[in-house]
Amino acid sequence: MKTIAIIDRHPILRTGLDFFIKDHFKEVKILGSENVAAFQQSFPRQSLDLVILGFSEHSSTNSLSFVNMLRKQYPKTALIVYDDRPDASLIVPYLKAGVNGYLSKQNSTNKLIECVEIVLEGKRYVCKEVLELILDEYIIENKALPANSFPPLTPREYEIAKSLIQGIKTSEIAKVFGRKLGTISAMKTSIFKKLKVDNIVKLREMMTVS
Incomplete structure (x- = not known):
């Protein structure tokens, strides 16, 4: 048993x-x-x-x-x-x-x-x-990020963050990137943790200032 x-x-x-x-x-x-x-x-x-x-x-x-x-x-x-x-x-x-x-x-x-x-x-x-998530974090990260982006974010997370502050829903982001909704939601959580924000408004303010 x-x-x-x-x-x-x-x-x-x-x-x-x-x-x-x-x-x-x-x-x-x-x-x-x-x-x-x-x-x-x-x-x-x-x-x-x-x-x-x-x-x-x-x-x-x-x-x-x-x-x-x-x-x-x-x-x-x-x-x-x-x-x-x-x-x-x-x-x-x-x-x-x-x-x-x-x-x-x-x-x-x-x-x-x-x-x-x-x-x-x-x-x-x-x-x-x-x-x-592992692929996005450890393989795609070797791609170049824009000069004004955030070092803690992977290239994929940066692109998703840009979509989020534009008001695009996670379900639509999932379709654009060919990922499941759960994967995009998990990456959104990771973005918030890395940038120490807890909502889209604060994320938008931070990225706009940058």
Whole structure:
């Protein structure tokens, strides 16, 4: 029997994942908790086959430390990050820290099941949307940026930022760049974090001043 921990602050999501995983894997034990500290307190000596670590937009600031904490306590346990808003700048650090699977919560539950199956086989899994973010962050960044652009942004992020301040909806931006809506939303979040703004008005003001 496999033992899987689901750590996520949203109880409805934990309950839903519990149902889907038990429906797919007949021999499985699910342990749920709202955060890493609470899980360690409730199950201090529990042996685990897999941890699904869910992140929301509000928990991402400490997310890498949570990964390192779990890796230290459960060095041989497979770890999947299930992220609400993937941040391109954190994806590679997650993988280097020992994350075995990484996917966006905007993927279907079937994709999560696929990720669980592959990771439990000892392989790595990264969803398509996250792979696109990695490509934009680490390959396309070698292209030249305009002289008045922002150094923290990749060329793709800069183009998306320009579209955002022009009032173009994320759904339209996704069509223009041939990306899924979830990918553009994740890149928008990354842009806001890098430039330390929290809305389009502030983004427009910053880019206009530049």
